[in-house]
Amino acid sequence: MDYFAQQLINGIVLGSIYGLIAIGYTMVYGIVGMINFAHGDIFMIGGFIALISFLILVSIGLTVVPVILLIVLLVSMAITALYGWTVERIAYRPLRHSFRLAPMLSAIGMSFVLSNYSQVAQGARVKPVPPIITGGYTLLEQNGFVVRLSNVQIIVVVTTIVLLAIFTWLVARTRLGRDMRACEQDQTMAALLGVDVDRTISMTFVIGAALAAVAGMMYLLYYGLVDFYMGFVAGIKAFTAAVLGGIGSLPGAMLGGLAIGLIETLWSAYFSVEYKDVAAFSILIIVLIFLPTGLLGRPEVEKV
Amino acid sequence: MGDGVTTAAPALTQIPRAPGIAFILKKALISALVALVLFSLMIGIRTEAGPTGQLIYWTRFGDLAAMVAAVFGGSIIVELLRQWWGPVGTIRIIPPRLQSTLAVARRGIAPVLLIFTFLVPVIFYDQRYILDLGILVLTYVMLGWGLNVVVGLAGLLDLGYVAFYAVGAYSYALLATNFGLSFWVCLPLAGILAAFWGMMLGFPVLRLRGDYLAIVTLAFGEIIRLVIINWQSLTGGPNGVSGIPRPTFFGIPLVPGPDGLAAKLGIEFSPTHRIVFLFYLILGLALLTNWVTIRLRRLPIGRAWEALREDEVACRALGINITTTKLTAFATGAMFGGFAGAFFATRQGFISPESFTFQESALVLAIVVLGGMGSQLGVALAALTMIGGFELFRGLEQYRMLVFGVAMVLLMIWRPRGLIGHRAPTVFLRHSQAISSDLVKEGHG
Numbered sequence: 001m002d003y004f005a006q007q008l009i010n011g012i013v014l015g016s017i018y019g020l021i022a023i024g025y026t027m028v029y030g031i032v033g034m035i036n037f038a039h040g041d042i043f044m045i046g047g048f049i050a051l052i053s054f055l056i057l058v059s060i061g062l063t064v065v066p067v068i069l070l071i072v073l074l075v076s077m078a079i080t081a082l083y084g085w086t087v088e089r090i091a092y093r094p095l096r097h098s099f100r101l102a103p104m105l106s107a108i109g110m111s112f113v114l115s116n117y118s119q120v121a122q123g124a125r126v127k128p129v130p131p132i133i134t135g136g137y138t139l140l141e142q143n144g145f146v147v148r149l150s151n152v153q154i155i156v157v158v159t160t161i162v163l164l165a166i167f168t169w170l171v172a173r174t175r176l177g178r179d180m181r182a183c184e185q186d187q188t189m190a191a192l193l194g195v196d197v198d199r200t201i202s203m204t205f206v207i208g209a210a211l212a213a214v215a216g217m218m219y220l221l222y223y224g225l226v227d228f229y230m231g232f233v234a235g236i237k238a239f240t241a242a243v244l245g246g247i248g249s250l251p252g253a254m255l256g257g258l259a260i261g262l263i264e265t266l267w268s269a270y271f272s273v274e275y276k277d278v279a280a281f282s283i284l285i286i287v288l289i290f291l292p293t294g295l296l297g298r299p300e301v302e303k304v
Numbered sequence: 305m306g307d308g309v310t311t312a313a314p315a316l317t318q319i320p321r322a323p324g325i326a327f328i329l330k331k332a333l334i335s336a337l338v339a340l341v342l343f344s345l346m347i348g349i350r351t352e353a354g355p356t357g358q359l360i361y362w363t364r365f366g367d368l369a370a371m372v373a374a375v376f377g378g379s380i381i382v383e384l385l386r387q388w389w390g391p392v393g394t395i396r397i398i399p400p401r402l403q404s405t406l407a408v409a410r411r412g413i414a415p416v417l418l419i420f421t422f423l424v425p426v427i428f429y430d431q432r433y434i435l436d437l438g439i440l441v442l443t444y445v446m447l448g449w450g451l452n453v454v455v456g457l458a459g460l461l462d463l464g465y466v467a468f469y470a471v472g473a474y475s476y477a478l479l480a481t482n483f484g485l486s487f488w489v490c491l492p493l494a495g496i497l498a499a500f501w502g503m504m505l506g507f508p509v510l511r512l513r514g515d516y517l518a519i520v521t522l523a524f525g526e527i528i529r530l531v532i533i534n535w536q537s538l539t540g541g542p543n544g545v546s547g548i549p550r551p552t553f554f555g556i557p558l559v560p561g562p563d564g565l566a567a568k569l570g571i572e573f574s575p576t577h578r579i580v581f582l583f584y585l586i587l588g589l590a591l592l593t594n595w596v597t598i599r600l601r602r603l604p605i606g607r608a609w610e611a612l613r614e615d616e617v618a619c620r621a622l623g624i625n626i627t628t629t630k631l632t633a634f635a636t637g638a639m640f641g642g643f644a645g646a647f648f649a650t651r652q653g654f655i656s657p658e659s660f661t662f663q664e665s666a667l668v669l670a671i672v673v674l675g676g677m678g679s680q681l682g683v684a685l686a687a688l689t690m691i692g693g694f695e696l697f698r699g700l701e702q703y704r705m706l707v708f709g710v711a712m713v714l715l716m717i718w719r720p721r722g723l724i725g726h727r728a729p730t731v732f733l734r735h736s737q738a739i740s741s742d743l744v745k746e747g748h749g
Contacts, residue, residue, distance in 0.1 A: 033514050045346070052345045055361050075345075082341055094717045101461065102720035104518065105673050108666050109712025116706040121346045124702075140569045179670060201349060232662070236526065274534040281523035287519055 002145045007269040008262070013153045013222065015261025016160035021238035022245070022253035023167070026209030029256040030184045030248035031204050032096075037107035038087055040235015041114035042209045046216030047226040048118055051127055054220075065133065069155075076217050077210040084209025085202055087114075092205075111232070119228040126227040130241035133221060147204070156218045163214060164254060167207070170289075171250065176203055184248070233277065237264075240284040246297025255295060259283075333381040339375035343368055399448070425580040435579045439586055439651065441691045447592040448671040448683040450640030453597055455599055455669065456678035457606065458633035459613025461518040464525025465668055468498040468638040470532060470660035470678050472645025477545040477655055478538070487551040491646050498642025499635040501528075506634035525665055534655045544656025551650045553581060582651055589647060593640045594680055600636070609633055632741055634662060665707070670712055676722030686722070 021043050028036045053075045059070050091110045096105045136150030171177035179200045182190040191197045219234075220226055241260040245252025260280055267279040287294065328406040348368040390740045423444075428434040447469065454462045475494040479485045485493075505524050509517050532539045539545065547733030552558065556565045558578045566573035600606040611619040620626055649655050671690055691710065697704045 006674060028517075035519065049345050051359075052349050052351060052361070055347065055351060055359060059361075066673065079341060079345065082338065085343060086338060091713045091717075095720060098716075098720040101673055101677075102716050104461075104515070105670060106713050106716040108670075109709045112663070112666070112705050113713065114709075116703075116709060118346065120702055120706060123351065123352055127351055128353065128357070129359060144379030235517075236522065240523070243516065243519060275530070278527050278530050278534075280526050283509050284523050285520055288512055288516060292511055292516070 001141055002142050002147045003269070005140065006145075006147045007265050009147070009149055009153060011262035011265035012157050012258060013261070014256035014265055015241075016157055017215045017218050017257075018221070018234070018238050018241045018260050019254040019257025020160060020163070020211050021234060022241040022257045023250060024212050025239050025242040026245070026247055026250060026253040027180075027204050027208050029242070031090070031180060031201060032103075033247055034092070034103045035107065036092075036205075036208075037104065037235070037240065038091070038110040039208065039212060040233075041111050041118075041231035042080060042087070043212040043216045043219075043234055043238075044226070044231030045083050045114060045118060045229075046076050046116075046213030047220050047230065048114055048216075048228075049079050049213065050076040050120060050128075050217035050220050051129060051226050054129065054132070066147065066281055069132075073214065073217060076213045080213030080216070081206045081210040083114075084205040084212075087209075088202055088205040093201075103144065111235075115228050115231055122228065124228060128225045129220065129226055152221050156222055157222070158300050159214065159218065163211065167211070168250070170207070176200070180204060231244070237280055240280060243284060244287050246294030249296040251293070252296035253293055259295075308504050317716065328380055328383045332376050336372050336376035340368075340372050343371050347371055347658075352391075363728050372537075376732065405637055410736040417681075417684065425583050429576065429580070432576065435576075435583055437691075437695055439579070439583050441688055442583070442586040442590050443648060443651075444668065444671060444687040444691050445684050446586065446593050446644045446647075447641060449590065449593040449597060449680060450637050450644065450673060451668050451672050452637075452675070452678065452680070452683050453494065453640070454633050454637035455672050456675075456683075457597070457601065457613065458609040460517075460630065460633060461577045462521045462634075462637070463518045463665055463669065464521035464523070464528075465641055466660045466662070466665040467505075467528040467635070468502060468641030469645040469664065470528055470657075471498045471501050471638075472642030473649040473655045473659070474532065474539060474545070474645075475642065476601065476646035476649045477548045479647075480549050481545060481547060487549070487646070489555065491643060494646035495639040495642045498645065499639040502634040502636075502638025502641075503631055505638075506631040511631055522662065522665075523662075525662065527662075529657055529660055532660070539657075542657060544654060544658075545649075546654040548649050548653050550578065550653065551585065552581070564679040584690065586647055586651075589643055593643075596636075596640075597680065605629065605632055644700070667708075674715055674719075674722050682722055 017115060018115045021039065023037045024042070025036060028034065028039070050072050053072050054068065057071060062068055062071075087110055091106045092103050095106055131152075133150075133152045133155060133215055136148050138146055138151070140147040141147050160165045177192070179195045180203070182193070182195050183197055183200050187197050190200075216226070219230070238257065241256035243256070244259055245256030247256070260283070262279050263283055264276045271279070332370055348363060348365055349361050350364055351359050351361045421438075424438050428438075444505060447465070450464045450468075451462060452463070453462050463719070472494040475497045476487070476490040477494060478597065479490045505521065509520050513519060518636050535541070553565045555561060556568060558581060560573040561567065564573060566577060601610070608619070608624045611622065611624060612626070612629050612633075616626065619629075648659070652659075666691065671686045672683055674690065675684070675686035694704065694708065697707050700707070
């Protein structure tokens, strides 16, 4: 039981990170109708920027951990958001009305560009950082097995919840959110009613990238390392999460992220670590067979 | 900072009639500013694990300045080119004489290319490098033609094609090393096994379409790769399978000595014989793929594939069995992938999971899409361009994938429908049929 509780905690933390990435996929899919393959790499870039800004802040002698974290968070969100904007501007906007496969291939190309760019710029080796946040609480101690909740885990989950609250408010209550929902339903009609479609789509990419940057930073805090290849696998899993939750649905993305995180953690804990990715992908295939619209998605009616 | 740039974006999309120097400079300045922020940390600072394992960093402001300057200059050049070229979408009228010359050239290019390919081992007999490159290009031509059945003809987006390549390669490698079966026995077996896996993939994805299909095939490809890595007792895991036997000339080995083909023919042995043999082998396999595809296109099943690509719902309404149509497409494409995989294993003599990553799938898909989705000639030309281009950048080892990615994005923007846009169905009505008004209530039909 305690073992299970510990795995549950780990799974929820991992799931929060996946959920944050998945929101970017699901938003873009909802509005533009394309899989943004480069999104996983945006997450990786976010991790790198967090790492570099952290190093600089430490070396100029800043020691107050909350201040460091806040600055790192803001810097990586801002710069990564600009990456998201630039990717959309260069690789997707010229193909907005092109045939269906073109933006997808362009996105795959962009994904190669980003991951190899950071390999060239920062080297291929894994970058480790010493644990930034230490300490934690012992929740339960039984038969020599300790269930621990570390401070990093608390920070990851709390940040995720706060960001989700802000984000939900943004989509539900602000002008931008209304524009986004309008574009999701009908771009032409939205444009006729005075919504700047290009700007709204750009902002979608910016917000998605900012959330991915947060996920990248959380990943850095939690695992203590980044490398140029981490975006690919994390990206596929986050996309799996988005599909699992029902693509286009924001609460679905978070739910799917949690589900994938839990499945992966529990599978590694009880079966085998080697096949955890196989388990996650198999779940994706099984869900799509029996529940093609995901957990919270709306069924799509196709007409000729 | 995102805001200042975003508000400038609409101005960029509406190009005025004759934008002045000020406009171009302003645009270049914005680009340079964006580049400065983007590259500031990623290029301006370089991190590396120091001798004690602690991360250290040093600055590279020179590189950063060079990159920003390059973006500034590049942006001006692009803007000038855009003005010179005129707005996108302008129809350029080609003079009729040039048009007919182009048409002749287009018809002539396939036979010329084919004859040239047949002559490559003769012309470049002494140049091992060119022969090896030719084999590589032909392998990708074959993979491209195989995937073309799935993506180009049936319109099913498959991002996990490399899985079948892997199945074929491992089938031959394991059958040959464990049971001593020869290449010519294993080749059909590899094809059958890959086709079987194609069906395995086909069943769950029958109801999916578009992007969902893409992501499931991608997941499938990754599952196969992960299983190969982790099932160490069978596949050797990350170490791969080595000592895979070389192909024989229908049972006669290509080795020096009295049993070899050279001795039987009474000519002097040379290691180039094997390379030439491999060249003609893959050429034969590729042409087989091409021939089967062209023939299949004329059969009802090929027509059903094209109908499926054009419109699935309409296709179903016409009474075409979607299940068999999709499964045969997956199985046929997978079979050719399996053949190519078996060839790859026998050529390399060693295979490992590293050869079957997602990048390979993306490369083959890029070849098919660049080739124009369904055009056999286009796929061959695209494979030649891509693999040849890849070889050109071999010297810049670490920049190769970067250049590949940039090329993929630029090609998509420049020609979203591929080098040879060809998506017309094989059959269509030659004359539009006017229906007389008394047959239709509202007038013309």
